[in-house]
Amino acid sequence: MPTETTVATTPAALRRAADLWPDGLAVVDEQWGDPIELTWTHLLAAVRTTAAALVAHGVGAGDRVAIWAPNCAQWPIAALATQWAGAVLVPLNTRYTALEVVDVLERVDARVLVVAGRFLGADRLADLVALDEWSELTRPPATVRIRLEAGDETRDDAVDWDDDLAASADESHRAEADRRAEAVAPDDLSDVLFTSGTTGRSKGVMAEHRQTIAGAHAWGANGRLSPDDRYLMVNPYFHTFGYKAGILPCLLFGTTMYPLAVYDTTGAMDLVERHRLTVFPGAPTIFQTILDDPTRPDRDLSSLRLVVTGAAIVPVVLIERIQSDLGVDTVITAYGLTECSGFVSTCTPEDDDVTVATTCGRAFAGMEIALSDAGEVLARGAMVMRGYLDDPAATAETIDADGWLHTGDIGTIDDAGNLRITDRLKDMYICGGFNVYPAEIEQTLARIPEVTEAAVIGVPDDRLGEVGKAFVTVRPGSTLDADTVVEFCRGRLANFKIPRSVVVVDAFPRNASGKILKRELR
Incomplete structure (x- = not known):
């Protein structure tokens, strides 16, 4: 299991994965019709083809490509292809309304939108097209539509992922995409993730490849991920937890991804049991639903070795039940925010139940934590963002002259270096x-x-x-x-x-x- 990596960009990480684990499974998606199984070699090929298609659709180095889709095999392909083509990924929350999406598309000046087709009774592209606000976009992005549900039809106003995307590229586009992948630098932007701001308008958090890779590697190394692991992905890919603590650690450690678009207790347990899944991060409520499910005692979930949770206060008894009732050896809690690629502090596999349940652990490798005179949690290090998109004033308010990012949370740090979050300077709260x-x-x-x-x-x-x-x-x-x-x-x-x-x-x-x-x- 590689615990160190010299790569600092996602294209380099993907090439490395295909070299180290060519026949290892990268993605398994059984949610829609025929199952999709991709080895790391297949994933690299799919990414190169998709990147060439993006180039054919006018995506240039530094352009923005947005993805508005649930967890599916096409999501990591589209994300990594965007970065392979030298462009910047903009994940969109699947719970956003069409109005909220249009606002983001305008602000990033998206060149291409990758959007899910009909899913759970809704068609996001149809909702977008129906908006009058579309006419206010100075340059509506080209649209690639992923058909997920059986019977979903193609649309005239979008390129179809399955039928038309690959056909839109030729060898010159592929060569240009490969050239750009080689040219991506560690301090190039990898992504812009939007997080709501206290001013009432969402803020675009700009992260560089080196920051993104550093966080993903620290997370995966702490969880001791390996090519033997199989990762159940219920955390949304548009969120740092699903993307930077999900897709990218798997890329760095050769772990197989099993995306799940809609969480339900039965479906999650089915996947764990059928595929002998080993890694299962999620919010505390997810594990509470599994523990309380009346059919759970009849399930064989013994393959699970690692559970990672957080984003809320975690009862000690929940940690104990995950270990005793589910037989999970390692339960870890962590603390992060989008402005640090999701990584500030974490517990480790060696920590006891009380430490895991009542603290956020110590700083991730590459990060420092401290408290201001007012008790505000400060973070500094390899994962801190470049800044907010088109908002230097907000960036200066958040990152001080010494490089400390002001989190807006109030906390304490004990003698062992464990961080506890006790309150919030800001009014933000966490819902689900x-x-x-x-x-x-x-x-x-x-x-x-x-x-x-x-x-x-x-x-x-x-x-x-x-x-x-x-x-x-x-x-x-x-x-x-x-x-x-x-x-x-x-x-x-x-x-x-x-x-x-x-x-x-x-x-x-x-x-x-x-x-x-x-x-x-x-």
Whole structure:
């Protein structure tokens, strides 16, 4: 098992994987029709072909390619092909509405959009085309559509992944893509991941290849990944947890990817049992559902050796049950944020249950952590982003002159170096593993004609960890009710951002300067 790597770009990592494990399985996807099984040699070939097709569609070095699709075999192919062609990957949250996607496409000036076809009753491309906002795009991107469900038809307004994509490239395009792959440098941009900001508008986090690879390698080495491992991927690929702690560590350590687009307890256990899967990261709620499933005692999940969780407080008893009831030897918790490619601190396989459950461990290899005088968690090192897209002011506010990234979280560090997150400087809360920033929701609520002011907080939820609770003041005589507010948010906000409850108040508690006191609302 390689514990060190000299590669610092994803094209170099893919070439290395094909050299080291040519016949090893890279991806197995049984979700749609005929199963897809790709060795590392096959994956490299698919990536080169797709990269050539992107070049044929006008993608240049440094251009942006967006992917709006659930976990499937085509996702890592498209992502790695984008970077093979010298372009920049822009993952899009599958829970985004069409309006939210158009906003991102405009801001990154995407050259190509790779989008899923009909899936779970929705057709994302059809939703995009139906928007009037399409006309505001200065240059609508070329579109590649992945047909997932049986019977889904091709569309005239998109290139079909299966039938037309490869045919659009010739040998000159392939040669140009290969030339660009060789030319990709460690300090070139690898991706732009969007995360909501406290100003109410999402921020594009720019990461370089060297930062992305450093984080993925540190994560995989800590989990002791190897070509013998088979990785169940329920974390969305558009998220750092699914992409940089999922696809890329597998690329670096030869681990087989098993994507799962929609999590359900039975489906996950079926995959583990049938393929003897060994690695299973996910939010704490996922493992709670498996432990509580009445059919679980009849399942053979003994192949699992590594569970990685986080993004919420983890009860000690949950760690103990994962080990005892599921027979998992190693359970690890970690802490990260998109601005650090998802990697700040982690527990290790040697840590005891209490340390794993009550702390975020020590700094990842290549990272440092410290506390400001106010107790804010600071992070510095190899994984810290280049900055925010087109927002130097926000970058300067987040990364200080000494290179410390200010996380906005309050914490403590014990004598052993273990980090504990105790509070948040910002109002962000985590719903089902996704960061939610109230300012974005408050701006949406402010567009309701009857609403005069709004404030949103996160409140505990047994299933999702936290959910949004909205407080609003309304115009005199208004009969606005909670159902109307929630319905207004649908189509404007991703589901995880929509408040689960709404309270109409006469007035907000405020401090001397007039700012709403959210701590009193809590």
